[in-house]
Amino acid sequence: MSVSRLCGLLFALLAGVPALLAQDRTRIGLADFLEYEQVRDFFRGGGPQISPDGRQIVYTRWWVDKMNDRWKASLWLMNADGSRNRWLLDAVTARWSPDGSRIAWVASGEPSGAQIFVRYMDAEGAVTQVTRLDQGPGALAWSPDGRWIAFTMLVPEAGTLSAAVPGRPAGATWSPEPKIVERLDYRRDYSGYSDAGHGQIFVVPAGGGTPRQLTSGPWDHNAPAWTSDGKQLLFSSLRVQEAEYEWRESEIYAVDVASGDIRQLTHRKGPDAGPVASPDGKLVAYTGYDWTDDTYIASRLYLMNADGSNPRDISGGLDRSPENLLWAPDGGGVYFSAQSEGRSDFYFAPLTGKPRKLTSGADYLTVMSLSNTGLAAGTRTTATDPGNIVTLDLKNPVPQQITDINGDLLAGKGLARTEEIWYTTADGFRIQGWIMRPPGFDPGRKYPLMLAIHGGPHGAYGNDFSFQFQLWAARGYAVLYTNPRGSTGYGEKFLWGTWGGWGNRDMQDVLGGVDYAVQHYPVDSQRLGVTGYSYGGFLTNWIITHDTRFRAAVSGAGISNWISDYGTADIPRTKESEFFGAPWEHGSAQLLQKQSPIMYAGAVTTPTLFVHGETDFRVPIEQAEQMYTALQKRKVPATFVRYPDSYHGGWTPWNTVHRYYQELAWWARWLSPGRPTSQGPGRLTAGGRPATLT
Numbered sequence: 001m002s003v004s005r006l007c008g009l010l011f012a013l014l015a016g017v018p019a020l021l022a023q024d025r026t027r028i029g030l031a032d033f034l035e036y037e038q039v040r041d042f043f044r045g046g047g048p049q050i051s052p053d054g055r056q057i058v059y060t061r062w063w064v065d066k067m068n069d070r071w072k073a074s075l076w077l078m079n080a081d082g083s084r085n086r087w088l089l090d091a092v093t094a095r096w097s098p099d100g101s102r103i104a105w106v107a108s109g110e111p112s113g114a115q116i117f118v119r120y121m122d123a124e125g126a127v128t129q130v131t132r133l134d135q136g137p138g139a140l141a142w143s144p145d146g147r148w149i150a151f152t153m154l155v156p157e158a159g160t161l162s163a164a165v166p167g168r169p170a171g172a173t174w175s176p177e178p179k180i181v182e183r184l185d186y187r188r189d190y191s192g193y194s195d196a197g198h199g200q201i202f203v204v205p206a207g208g209g210t211p212r213q214l215t216s217g218p219w220d221h222n223a224p225a226w227t228s229d230g231k232q233l234l235f236s237s238l239r240v241q242e243a244e245y246e247w248r249e250s251e252i253y254a255v256d257v258a259s260g261d262i263r264q265l266t267h268r269k270g271p272d273a274g275p276v277a278s279p280d281g282k283l284v285a286y287t288g289y290d291w292t293d294d295t296y297i298a299s300r301l302y303l304m305n306a307d308g309s310n311p312r313d314i315s316g317g318l319d320r321s322p323e324n325l326l327w328a329p330d331g332g333g334v335y336f337s338a339q340s341e342g343r344s345d346f347y348f349a350p351l352t353g354k355p356r357k358l359t360s361g362a363d364y365l366t367v368m369s370l371s372n373t374g375l376a377a378g379t380r381t382t383a384t385d386p387g388n389i390v391t392l393d394l395k396n397p398v399p400q401q402i403t404d405i406n407g408d409l410l411a412g413k414g415l416a417r418t419e420e421i422w423y424t425t426a427d428g429f430r431i432q433g434w435i436m437r438p439p440g441f442d443p444g445r446k447y448p449l450m451l452a453i454h455g456g457p458h459g460a461y462g463n464d465f466s467f468q469f470q471l472w473a474a475r476g477y478a479v480l481y482t483n484p485r486g487s488t489g490y491g492e493k494f495l496w497g498t499w500g501g502w503g504n505r506d507m508q509d510v511l512g513g514v515d516y517a518v519q520h521y522p523v524d525s526q527r528l529g530v531t532g533y534s535y536g537g538f539l540t541n542w543i544i545t546h547d548t549r550f551r552a553a554v555s556g557a558g559i560s561n562w563i564s565d566y567g568t569a570d571i572p573r574t575k576e577s578e579f580f581g582a583p584w585e586h587g588s589a590q591l592l593q594k595q596s597p598i599m600y601a602g603a604v605t606t607p608t609l610f611v612h613g614e615t616d617f618r619v620p621i622e623q624a625e626q627m628y629t630a631l632q633k634r635k636v637p638a639t640f641v642r643y644p645d646s647y648h649g650g651w652t653p654w655n656t657v658h659r660y661y662q663e664l665a666w667w668a669r670w671l672s673p674g675r676p677t678s679q680g681p682g683r684l685t686a687g688g689r690p691a692t693l694t
């Protein structure tokens with residue numbers, strides 16, 4: 001899509017809406033999304049990388065390519081104090097060589113597709129294309145001596161068509177070739193069909209040459225990490241027969257780089273992943289947990305000897321999931337980031353003793369790399385800061401911001417401020433949430449309120465930046481977002497709150513937040529909206545079938561029928577865990593049906609907008625089709641916006657802007673002052689009768 005067309009469509013949208021949606025240059029607007037940049041870690045390990053000597057940082061800036069309607073990534077380079085910040089090249093992420101003289105990255109190259117490149121960081125900056133591959137490489141890892149680069153790559157499997165099937169003549173126009181599927185896991189949202197092969201580990205000379213495949217077989221091999229002597233690569237996989245049927249199961253292996261021999265290091269039922277060798281090569285840190293069919297649980301931090309012996313849990317009493325493991329330069333312990341109660345902090349786990357938190361505050365901090373000198377680099381975001389690069393000195397781990405990525409975009413704009421709230425459920429659980437007040441907040445007037453529900457349910461909101469929420473607040477809405485039971489960062493008992501009953505306790509939790517907001521803030525209880533995406537879309541569907549207090553709803557990619565979702569989504573086994581079995585198992589079938597919003601659609605009175613991607617594999621679009629059809633049959637106001645070629649996530653900038661516009665128009669239509677309400681606040685039974693909230 002051209003710039004002129006993109007901007008023309010945007011301005012056409014803006015021209016046809018009420019003054020409520022018009023662009024105010026002192027507030028966040030739709031057009032600002034196209035100028036918005038991000039430095040968050042969209043890919044594991046894709047955050048800022050500090051050089052081994054601690055002097056320079058290479059990091060990724062995501063920006064909107066308006067000419068081609070896509071997010072694009074560029075690598076930037078700066079000194080560790082933030083000076084000499086400049087564009088380097090276009091790529092997603094880079095890795096420093098152990099001596100800091102070079103970086104490696106993946107970008108388009110010959111003959112086609114993605115290739116590995118290496119650039120010297122001296123004044124001349126010579127660049128070498130290291131590979132000439134047919135498939136795209138990923139997960140780059142330098143050997144300790146800087147001579148080799150390990151990577152993963154998809155190795156296609158042989159086709160299944162018989163030679164007796166006639167082939168199409170050269171130049172002929174035939175129907176697309178049918179796809180033959182024989183695997184349980186054959187598609188993945190955002191990636192498409194994934195049955196074409198398996199991820200294998202390769203090594204290639206850092207100066208260029210022929211890649212050598214180290215692993216093989218019908219298994220995926222993940223995130224190779226070198227041992228300190230450069231003789232082996234650690235990785236996670238599950239190299240057993242019918243591995244795809246072993247849910248939540250993986251082991252850690254070591255492959256000998258010279259011989260290709262593979263040894264299994266862990267032997268525990270349960271997932272083990274993310275191995276990182278200690279500087280002296282004697283220990284391996286990794287994450288995992290004992291297998292359980294319980295709902296999502298927090299990972300633990302483990303150590304084992306290099307040969308796999310003496311595995312031990314060093315998490316202490318911490319029931320938060322460690323991420324981005326980084327060995328201390330002296331090998332005395334492991335640093336990591338972990339989410340807790342709406343924020344993310346930096347921790348240190350010694351080889352013996354309990355982990356301790358090194359940072360505190362209300363921001364969202366993620367540390368991704370650590371130099372040999374003890375200077376770390378990461379990202380930090382808050383409710384009013386879209387994200388910037390920070391450094392931390394391990395001797396005094398106070399984050400120091402060294403960039404101002406969106407300072408020019410936000411200059412002169414009044415951003416909404418948030419206030420943290422806590423309230424207690426009827427059964428004694430404390431729930432955390434945030435209230436976002438519109439810019440220019442006037443305590444003497446009543447504001448319409450949006451209840452926003454996060455995805456997951458095993459995810460969490462935090463004190464970080466949301467362009468969407470700021471956009472709503474800029475249009476005069478108060479925004480409430482909470483972390484109900486099932487959310488991460490509050491311990492495992494809290495996580496289990498939705499097990500076997502999505503929509504029960506979690507609905508009580510989010511509606512309790514609405515009650516709290518109405519009681520403590522100038523909120524207009526007759527102008528309430530509810531919205532969410534993914535799991536948030538499911539809970540939105542569930543709420544409008546059980547409660548009448550909301551005047552409007554927006555359901556994004558929400559499940560309505562657990563039975564049909566089981567066989568059409570790319571993660572059917574999630575339902576087996578969360579609802580105790582498959583649909584053909586008697587007790588599970590009843591439970592899946594009981595917790596399906598479509599079964600209660602006869603009670604809906606709330607005007608609802610449905611937004612969904614047509615190629616969504618995580619929550620297939622038939623889920624929205626069912627709810628939309630039910631509302632239309634009952635003549636409840638409903639609109640359905642379908643986005644072609646859009647997965648569950650990873651939408652193009654234009655589709656995102658279009659969706660935000662549709663949402664704003666829907667809120668303006670139904671939440672404007674003076675709109676009539678069909679019913680007063682209250683809980684509904686399946687037959688539409690008011691009932692108490694239990």
